[in-house]
Amino acid sequence: MYLLFFAVAGAVGGTVAYSFLGESLAALGIPNPGIATTFGLPFFRAVGWMLAALSAGSFLFAAFLISPRLPGGDHDRLHQASLSVDGHLASRTGAVAAICFGLIALLMIPLVLSDVSGTPLAQTLGLETLTVAVEQVAMAQVWLIVALIALVTGCTGLMSRAWITQPLLLLGSILMIIPLGLTGHSSSGGNHDHGTNSYLWHLVFLVLWVGGLMALLAHGRRLGPDLDIALRRYSTIALVSIIVMAVSGLVNAAIRIELTDLLTTRYGLIIVAKTIGVIILGVFGWIHRAWVIPQVQANPADRRLFRQVAIVEVLVMAAVTGIAITMGRTPPPPPRIPNLSQMATKLGYELSEKPTILNVWGMWRFDLLFGALALLLAVGYLSAVWRTRQTGHTWSSTPTAWWLAGCVTLLVTMSSGIGLNMPAVFSVHMVGHIILSLVIPIFLVMGAPLTLLMTAFAPGAPGRPNIHDWVRAFTRSRLVGVITHPVVNTLQFLVFFYVMYLFIPLYELLISKYAGQLIMNTVLLVSGCFYVWGMLGPDPIPRRRPATVRLGWLVASLPVHLLVGVYLLRLDTILGEEFYRSLLLPWELDLLADQRTAVLAWATGVVPLAVVALLLIGHWPGTVGKTTGNEEKTTTGSNAENENHTTFLGPTTDGKTPTSDHGTRTTDQP
Incomplete structure (x- = not known):
């Protein structure tokens, strides 16, 4: 066949x-x-x-x-x-x-x-x-x-x-x-x-x-x-x-x-x-x-x-x-503009105005990948919230606000002058880098999307797992446990966050092609989401370490952030110089001065990291951010391994937590 x-x-x-x-x-x-x-x-x-x-x-x-194959239809062992x-x-x-x-x-x-x-x-x-x-x-x-x-x-x-x-x-x-x-x-x-x-x-x-x-x-x-x-x-x-x-x-x-x-x-x-x-x-x-x-x-x-x-x-x-x-x-018909400029050939579009802190918000070109993704994520989340309330459960507006803020930030960042100028101006690229890898992930992770899915969909009928059970199995899987381990998670974030600037040929290769830029932006966003999820996400993960341990790894990574900033500030080699000069921008741009200006944008990365640290401090026992008691236990063992953290779920109508109501309602829907 x-x-x-x-x-x-x-x-x-x-x-x-x-x-x-x-x-x-x-x-x-x-x-x-x-x-x-x-x-x-x-x-x-x-x-x-x-x-x-x-x-x-x-x-x-x-x-x-x-x-x-699920002996006895036991969904609790789906990940195995x-x-x-x-x-x-x-x-x-x-x-x-x-x-x-x-x-x-x-x-x-x-x-x-x-x-x-x-x-x-x-x-x-x-x-x-x-x-x-x-x-x-x-x-x-x-x-x-x-x-x-x-x-x-x-x-x-x-x-x-x-x-x-x-x-x-x-x-x-x-x-x-x-x-x-x-x-x-x-x-x-x-x-x-x-x-x-x-x-x-x-x-x-x-x-x-x-x-x-x-x-x-x-x-x-x-x-x-x-x-x-x-x-x-x-x-x-x-x-x-x-x-x-x-x-x-x-x-x-x-x-x-x-x-x-x-x-x-x-x-x-x-x-x-x-x-x-x-x-x-x-x-x-x-x-x-x-x-x-x-x-x-x-x-x-x-x-x-x-x-x-x-x-x-x-x-x-x-x-x-x-x-x-x-x-x-089959050759396509001749292009509508037969003599494209060097910039349009390399970027796909023209830039006519030097970016500033103010005018980047007036530039607009909808990003068909990240912009569309932002809209789909917002619509999907709101649909899950609607479904949650239709089933008689409650969902606080706080995580919804976090999630929508992340979607809006992703849409605006990639479709405004920031996204337009990221491939052409190193300082703007650095601003976009910080937003993609730290700011947007904080918003999205604090929206607790996995918990929302487990709340919106009831567990499947015995032996017929559905979205609820798939998500729950994902949060219990060994691979997620390895990726979100503080050591592995911190190392993967540092590698993807810094390696392209320390290994100059890699950055020049990525920036010179649209495919490279796309891969770079995607990796930054995904890496940042895993990093923030492992550090403070409300969604459950296997064997979450105490907040003190996670905060320790966060603090330990800060010197690397500062050292790379100093390295960029003292670097005399212009990153991607050949590509940037080939764009023939219609305004004067001192590439070395712009690269040093980018260090200021790099320094702003401390702000979202500080936000992560403050949220972690809020998870310490006895503080104002102590657990609400709504998070599902994902492992067994010591209290440190099972430490709860702040979640934003409201109580359900039946008095049970949304992520542990197995047996109270089932469905075989997908």
Whole structure:
């Protein structure tokens, strides 16, 4: 069955790309490398995307669409649960698919070299030529990174039988496509920041949508249990996916071409064909919700309608995937502004005004990644609060205010003049660095989002864990316990916070490409959230150390902060000098003076660290911030290991704490 899907995707991709071969080669100015490359490259690229989708969908299925093996239905041991037989089959499928995707990624290295040089494929298979490809061809380097991530994910998946590892494998299967999302037409030219961000949203939800359905279809064919639950959960994912893909696809197309180009250029025709395919798939989604899900719920043993609809739907998905990958080999229409400035080419947009403390708030360019993420986080949190109150529980406005402050700060920081000037001016970059890694994490962590989810959703029915149980298992997992250990947590924060400035070539590499800037900002935000969560987050973690211990590690890290500040102040080398000078900013900027000004921004990092310290002091026994008694005990042992900390939950209507009401209400909803 899978081979049929791969064949359809590859045949459509290879045929469409080959039919546009003449125009593509003429535009690129390279000779024809032969049919092995001109047909093989899009063929294997399409097959690769289907394999990536199958891997992500299978790990998604094993983690969240089907229940693991839980003797007696005991959700308290979910973090220690092993996979059921069907979960194991899905996980093994995901691992094999990831390994196959990694092998195709390795094959793409000589294919890419053959394609960009016009050399027949057979002549690019030698070790020497492959070394040249990896050293000199950017796409070959990207495919090598993809191969490494995919092979590590696949091999790890083959060795893992625990349920708790499946979300991590799902993350790995998504990470292995991210490098591809950071390259291509969307990553170059004007507005390439918007193009890249919209493309990333598009690809992530594409693999979840396509891969989830393939995993469901395989489960239905082998007559696995609980298809009705899995289908209902997947239906929600599919609905969200098609909305995100439609919006991100429209944004990406609007950046690349004019409306008049849709029917007059081959690139536009591909977009039209892809759009029609997505609309057809939307109709299939409606059929699932209107007919298939009710029939499966009414008679779980009768799966004929589901199999028939799903097989046709996956075939359409495969064809759409094949059409979509040909966009990478079809030259887009000429840019709207034919002669982009050096700044617009490197940043994706123009900066015309020197940033100051006041005028940065008047500059605005919505960030399609972090800005959209901020809005989604705010909407999701408020939805959970609404659900909490609908179920008769209470939720204080204090954590809600913290969370929304974090979302607003993220949105404003990345979409205002701060985010716009971060890639161009080192001092503004430093301001953004402090906000992303310290200020926003404090706001978000103090919003207690995990506790809110465990309050909004009741525990699942015995043997059928849901969001409540998944979150609770996450907070009890060994990996979280290791990451949030004061020693590990402090070290990871110090490494990500400082290493790029101490290792100058790394900073210059990251700042020179939009992909590097995106990775840097993401890592800073995630690292900061883990650091603050481990230090003072209201959400439970395994074996939380006493506040005195956590405060000790915080104080111990302060000298490092000061020493790096002194290092930057005395540094005569200009960080990223070549890149900053290449922007040709329309105002005078003394790079060395600006770098020393950045130390002032660095010094402001002491303020959020002081806030963390004060909040920790408020957790000491006998102080005004002592425990409210609402936090769930996550471990057993000494009082120090189980030390409670301030939470913001109000009392529930039944007098029980929201995170320990197992058995008082259950549900099998996702």
